[in-house]
Amino acid sequence: MPSKTANPATLQDVIARFGGAAGEGRKPPVHLWNPPSCGEIDMRIARNGAWYYQGSPISRPAMVRLFSSILRREPDGSYVLVTPVEKCIIRVDDAPFTAVEMTVSGEGEARLIAFRTNVDDVVPLDSEHPLRVVVNPETGEPSPYVLVRDRLEALILRPVFYQLVEMSEQREEDGRTVLAVRSAGMVFDLGEVA
Missing domain, CATH: 3.10.540.10 (duf1285 like domain)
Structure with a gap:
């Protein structure tokens, strides 16, 4: 073109x-x-x-x-x-944005996690801005994303993802043990426990 x-x-x-x-x-x-x-x-x-x-x-x-x-x-x-x-x-190459920082307010059901992107958008982790994790089938490495707006996602950078993992809890889902985090009254899966 x-x-x-x-x-x-x-x-x-x-x-x-x-x-x-x-x-x-x-x-x-x-x-x-x-x-x-x-x-x-x-x-x-x-x-x-x-x-x-x-x-x-x-x-x-x-x-x-x-x-x-x-x-x-x-x-x-x-x-x-x-x-x-x-x-x-x-x-x-991947996602147009990166999530470079995370903040957490509240606890339990009232917890709200928010991300700051590399272009300074602030995105809450909630029903309108869900998290998804794609696992590379060859390496097993997770690539976590949060929806910023209108089909545009941010790749959550590794240090920020590690913060999510540190605050996660284990839960059983369809016979698998998964790590999950709570935000805005919802539960978001981070991936299966190996």
């Missing part, structure tokens, strides 16, 4: 209207925008959450937050940066 860069004027319009970066004001209503595709651009999000443009890292956190606010996952699983007038396909 041909490479094309986003229209700077359009991007500036989005910044002005929606308050800029994720976590600073309203998110753009990307779910309502259905412009024509301008093809793929040479932008990639690595598994560790780093953003690259034409092979070079995007080192300005505000720019990464801005791009993250106009990111959408399409029904076919592809990722696009979308404005009211164009959308451009980008590559995502």
Whole structure:
């Protein structure tokens, strides 16, 4: 597909209207925008959450937050940066975000776990933002994810996942012993006990 860069004027319009970066004001209503595709651009999000443009890292956190606010996952699983007038396909190695920090408030049924992502979104672990764990069948290594918004997930980084495991409890489920954590009155499985 041909490479094309986003229209700077359009991007500036989005910044002005929606308050800029994720976590600073309203998110753009990307779910309502259905412009024509301008093809793929040479932008990639690595598994560790780093953003690259034409092979070079995007080192300005505000720019990464801005791009993250106009990111959408399409029904076919592809990722696009979308404005009211164009959308451009980008590559995502795993999940577009990483959960870099966790906070816990309350105890027992009143416990609430929340994650902060690499773009400073704060995501509670609840029914709207569930946790899922995918286990690599070859290595047995877990990859935990939390839903951030609209089919966009954050890979929970290993140190944060270890914190979840430390606060987990064992429970029996379908004849298996699993580790689970409680948050927002719900129970989330972390994986089977070996």
